[in-house]
Amino acid sequence: MNFYLLFFLIIVIVGLVVSYIYFMKEKKANLLAIEQGICPKCEKPSMELIDQRSTGCSGPKMLTFECQNCKYTTVFNIQNSGGCGSGKCGI
Numbered sequence: 482m483n484f485y486l487l488f489f490l491i492i493v494i495v496g497l498v499v500s501y502i503y504f505m506k507e508k509k510a511n512l513l514a515i516e517q518g519i520c521p522k523c524e525k526p527s528m529e530l531i532d533q534r535s536t537g538c539s540g541p542k543m544l545t546f547e548c549q550n551c552k553y554t555t556v557f558n559i560q561n562s563g564g565c566g567s568g569k570c571g572i
Contacts, residue, residue: 520548
C-alpha cells in the first residue's frame with residue numbers, strides 16, 4: 482500500500498473521531514441546558530417535553546423537546562437505567 486494513501490486515511494480517521502467527540506460534547510451541553518428548561522438556541526427558559534416514546538421498560542426512550550418561543554425542536558435518545566424488575570422504569 483502506498484505511504485501517502487495510508488497517511489491520508491489516518492488523517493481522515495483522526496478527523497472523523499475528533500468531529501464525533503466535538504459533536505457529542507455539544508449534544509451533552511444542549512441536554513444539560515434542556516434539562517434545566519433553557520433553550521440552547523434563544524437561551525430563554527421555555528423548553529417543554531412534547532413527546533416521549535419508549536420501546537419497553539428497559540429500552541431507550543426517545544424524548545422530543547420544543548422551545549415555545551423560537552420553535553427549536555430536538556430529540557434525545559436516553560437509555561433507561563435498569564429494567565422493570567429493578568423499579569427504575571423512569572428517567
